[in-house]
Amino acid sequence: MLDNIFQNIINKYINKKNKKIYYLFFSVFKFLTKSNFILQFKDYKFYASFNKKSLSRWMLKNLKVWDSENIEKAIYFIEKYNGSFIDCGCNFGAYSIPIAKKFKNLNIYAFDASKKAIYNLKQNINLNNIKNINYFNIGVGDKNTEMYFNEDVNNLKNDGSFRFIKKKNKNKNKIKIYKLDDFFKNKNIFLNRNIIIKIDLEGFDFLALKGLTNTLKKSKVIIFIEISKMLLDNSKNFSTEFYLFIKNNALNIYDLNLKNKKIDKIIKSLNSIDAKKETVGDYIISNHKLL
Secondary structure, three states, X not given: OHHHHHHHHHHHHOOOOOOHHHHHHHHHHOOOOOOOEEEEEOOEEEEEOOOOOOOHHHHHHHOOOOOHHHHHHHHHHHHHHOOEEEEEOOOOOOOHHHHHHHOOOOOEEEEOOOHHHHHHHHHHHHHHOOOOEEEEOOEEOOXXXXXXXXXXXXXXXXXXXXXXXXXXXXXXEEEEEEOHHXXXXXXXXXXXXXXXXXXXXXXXXXXXXXXXXXXXXXXXXXXXXXXXXXXXXXXXXXXXXXXXXXXXXXXXXXXXXXXXXXXXXXXXXXXXXXXXXXXXXXXXXXXXXXO
């Protein structure tokens, strides 16, 4: 009964600009139910819950699409360049679901090391009756190996914080990690000449980028990437390695407004970031000029 009432409230307010009354309902119902609810955005849907550890809670609270600006920009590039789409750190499908619905004839490749994330992705795939998302429960890095993976949400900020850990831990599972260059080749995955990639891997982002060296040489690639302090934990000297990788591969870096950014300034911002902040920002890396 309560679930039906709140679902009807969601349906009423999700497309309204003024959501002040909805926020009042949210503040009350969050104590009354633990069920999943359906958020209908344009032509795609997501399950969302009141669970404080779930990324979907933000969408339920705000009745907005997660990372909408980035998703719209990715869609723009896919349309402009007839590009393939790869989602590294797909989680519940925030990017893959709307892009799969927009481009029904495009094969999408989604990766996540978390079994829980892949379960949530599959739930949203079924909810939307999507047939063109190929998902893989593996890690993505700069070499083919195995590492312990922490997806104990009780000890993390939320279910978007699952990550690989260096120390051996009997209570954690080992997950296989692959270089995307090798994975595409071994699985006979044939991508378009232009490739759009989203990377959000809780500190493994640069390692995943290094695993794309061959792809960067033979394809036109556009990469959405988050620059955060966690990158510093997975490289011996991230600042130098990242600088040299960008320069040696003749890569361009842009902000989301497609304004060119200098690599040395980004590194300086990362090294001087406030202790309370985790990220410098979202950037676009490309091996060809976007302007």
